[in-house]
Structure formats: structure tokens, C-alpha cells
Amino acid sequence: MEDNSNDKIAPLVREIQEAFANVPYPGDDNISAPTYDDEGTLEYFAGTKQEGHSVEDLRYHSAALSFFTLDAFLYYLPAYVVAVLQDPEEADIIYDSLIFHFNRAASGKIVHLLSPAQRQAMIKYFEYCLSEEGEYLDCNLAHALDILKTGRKP
Secondary structure, eight states: OOOOOHHHHHHHHHHHHHHHTTOOOOOGGGSBOSOSOOTTHHHHHTTOOSSOOOHHHHHHTTTHHHHBOHHHHHHHHHHHHHHHHHOHHHHTHHHHHHHHHTTSTTHHHHHHHSOHHHHHHHHHHHHHHHHHTTTOOOHHHHHHHHHHHHOOOO
16 A cells, blocks of 8 residues: 555544544453463553554554454554554555454454444445555455455355
8 A cells, every 4th residue: 555645544544533432441451362472462552542552563563463352453453554544654564464354264253343333434444445456456355345344254
């Protein structure tokens, strides 16, 4: 995805932030799934809010998307999405990671946890990404969008 002007993405960023604004903090004991090494997920995210993370920090902690509990995934999802929208070059692998997570088996659970407003915001995000792909159509991106629109499990 290429860099985008704020005027173009501001309404989408606002919609995403508003849709996820009332997601409750998952609690320090519910950030990452129990594992021998969560790559610093719990240490970095414990006690933090959805907002206030630099794109650089989110990129460094992009593996957290794999270690988050479902509650933490839902809580921190807007931070990662907004990072991609506002600075796609710095966000780098976050873009592909989000597509991956909406295509994997757990996405069925994720999609069903989304409120209608959250689901619509994520559909708009993936539609925006699809429009920015130009001639290169990522079939995984299209599949993630289909999962969100239909609610079908992968």
C-alpha cells in the first residue's frame, strides 16, 4: 500500500476508532495466550490503552497479533489498523499480518465478536486496502473481506 494523505483516510480512521472505543481493556492477565515466550507481548501491552502506540512500536510487536487472547486482539486491533492507514511504509508487515489473522481459523471467532459497527469499520478498512492494491489483487485480502462480509468461517 502506498502512503496516503490524511484527508483521504481521516474519516476511516475516525470510524475505526469510534467503533472500537468502548471495547473494555482485557486485563493484564488476559493479554497473551499462555506460552513459554510471547515475544514481549504481555510486557509491552500490559496496562496500556488502545491509543498512544507508535507505528514503530506496533511494527516491532506485530507478532503480538498471534499471541493476543481474543479479548486483547479485539482491544488492540484498531491501533494496528490505524497504524497501517496512517503510515503504511513504517507499518510494513502489520498490513500482511492483519490479512493473515482475518484468514486463519480463529477469524471465525474474531468476526463473531465484532459488533455491527466494528464489523462495518473493518469491512471498510479491507475495501480501502483492496482499492489501494491497484492491479495487484491479493486473494488473501479478498478472502478476508469475504469472511467479514459473510461471517463464514475460513
